[in-house]
Amino acid sequence: MRHRSLLALLSLALASATSSAASAADMLQAAPPPEVVIAAKVPACDDPKVLAEVEDQFEYGARGMLQSDLQVLEFRNLLEKAYFPEDEEHAVERRYCQGEAVVAQAGTQPGYGQTHTIYYVIEHPLGFASIGWKAQGCFLGLDRWHVYGANCSSLRRF
Incomplete structure (x- = not known):
């Protein structure tokens, strides 16, 4: 009995860890790429x-x-x-x-x-x-x- 509860607790912890890792990965993929900003000495074409x-x-x-x-x-x-x-x-x-x-x-x-x-x-x-x-x-x-x-x-x- 004790062995079963330990197994159930371990399974629950493992399932919880994988679901939070998946949601963290989803959040990383949804983030937009950073903008590259170059400080130009010449103005824009429409200036x-x-x-x-x-x-x-x-x-x-x-x-x-x-x-x-x-x-x-x-x-x-x-x-x-x-x-x-x-x-x-x-x-x-x-x-x-x-x-x-x-x-x-x-x-x-x-x-x-x-x-x-x-x-x-x-x-x-x-x-x-x-x-x-x-x-x-x-x-x-x-x-x-x-x-x-x-x-x-x-x-x-x-």
């Missing part, structure tokens, strides 16, 4: 300061190179194509971006421009006097002198 710099560069180039008064009305569908942090082998941090820009003659009402694919890169430390970041963009179909290669190839690497 308003980046878009303003790309817009200013384009509008300056349109007047000087295209002899046109084109302006950017809107940016859409912006996304990051690649990010390369600064490291021992690479002194410049780069973020490659892509999106669409609605472009029209100055004074055109919103909704009446042409949509162009835009490729742009944000680089650090390539700002004024190598301080801060700089953004450069290429509007597909509007780079007549191929400053960024045929079809903006130097900025659409990915």
Whole structure:
């Protein structure tokens, strides 16, 4: 009799241990993976300061190179194509971006421009006097002198 109660107690303890281990394993599997956060020196693709710099560069180039008064009305569908942090082998941090820009003659009402694919890169430390970041963009179909290669190839690497 004593032997039976000891066996029953041992069975109960074993069953209890396996059920708590299973629930602990379930809790570990349900936990979301940790987010990887990288402290970047270059801003995001949709940062308003980046878009303003790309817009200013384009509008300056349109007047000087295209002899046109084109302006950017809107940016859409912006996304990051690649990010390369600064490291021992690479002194410049780069973020490659892509999106669409609605472009029209100055004074055109919103909704009446042409949509162009835009490729742009944000680089650090390539700002004024190598301080801060700089953004450069290429509007597909509007780079007549191929400053960024045929079809903006130097900025659409990915």
